[in-house]
Amino acid sequence: MSNTVDSSKWRNLHSPPGFRRTASQSKTSAPSKSLTSASASYEAMKDKRAWDLAISPAKSLPMQAFMLYMLGGGVQVFSMGIVFMLLLSPFKNVAGINTAFAPLAPVPAGKKQAPKSNALTTLALHKLVYLLCNLLTLAIGLWKCRSMGLLPTGTGDWLAFETRGQAPSYYMYILNE
Numbered sequence: 001m002s003n004t005v006d007s008s009k010w011r012n013l014h015s016p017p018g019f020r021r022t023a024s025q026s027k028t029s030a031p032s033k034s035l036t037s038a039s040a041s042y043e044a045m046k047d048k049r050a051w052d053l054a055i056s057p058a059k060s061l062p063m064q065a066f067m068l069y070m071l072g073g074g075v076q077v078f079s080m081g082i083v084f085m086l087l088l089s090p091f092k093n094v095a096g097i098n099t100a101f102a103p104l105a106p107v108p109a110g111k112k113q114a115p116k117s118n119a120l121t122t123l124a125l126h127k128l129v130y131l132l133c134n135l136l137t138l139a140i141g142l143w144k145c146r147s148m149g150l151l152p153t154g155t156g157d158w159l160a161f162e163t164r165g166q167a168p169s170y171y172m173y174i175l176n177e
Contacts, residue, residue, distance in 0.1 A: 043106055050104040054126040057093065057133035061140065068144045075148055083148070086141040090134035097127055 015021075064086060071079040093100070098118040105122045120127070145151050152158060 039107075046104050046106065050101060050123055050126045051129075053100060053104065054129040055133060057090070057130065057137050061133075061137060064137070065140055068140065071144075073148055075150070079148070083141060083144055086144070087138065090138040090141075093134045094131060097130060101127060101130075 067082060068086070071082060098120065101123050102118050104126075142151065146153055
């Protein structure tokens with residue numbers, strides 16, 4: 001008995017439901033049509049990934065807000081470390097915004113590489129949403145600093161910088177009559 005399968009026996013069998021031939025299996029499809037559809041789907045996937053990256057800081061906000069709530073209002077080493085990291089991460093993210101979005105820059109048709117993929121105008125709307133989400137993270141960190149009493153928000157916090165006016169002098173005149 002032979003271990004090889006006789007392919008002529010299975011050639012007339014219909015394809016299962018939902019099965020579609022790929023471009024490499026089909027001999028009737030045009031190669032240029034499959035290349036353009038593949039590149040278009042790749043660009044759509046890159047755009048979707050760029051949107052995922054743009055809203056990624058906002059996805060972690062509920063967890064960070066819960067952590068800040070559980071820390072309480074006291075000033076301890078652990079709470080200061082978490083607040084410091086929360087305040088530092090938006091600045092690091094905004095400083096590396098172009099390098100974060102560079103692999104996701106769209107490539108024009110007929111080119112192999114995106115021109116100026118590190119430019120600020122490339123994926124501008126995505127970068128704007130990314131910036132706004134990082135500003136929201138910064139706002140939550142500043143709110144926590146205010147609730148812990150670390151930000152000078154009251155008038156008593158600025159007394160060292162106030163100048164006092166001259167005290168009025170009252171002279172008593174003794175009249176001898």
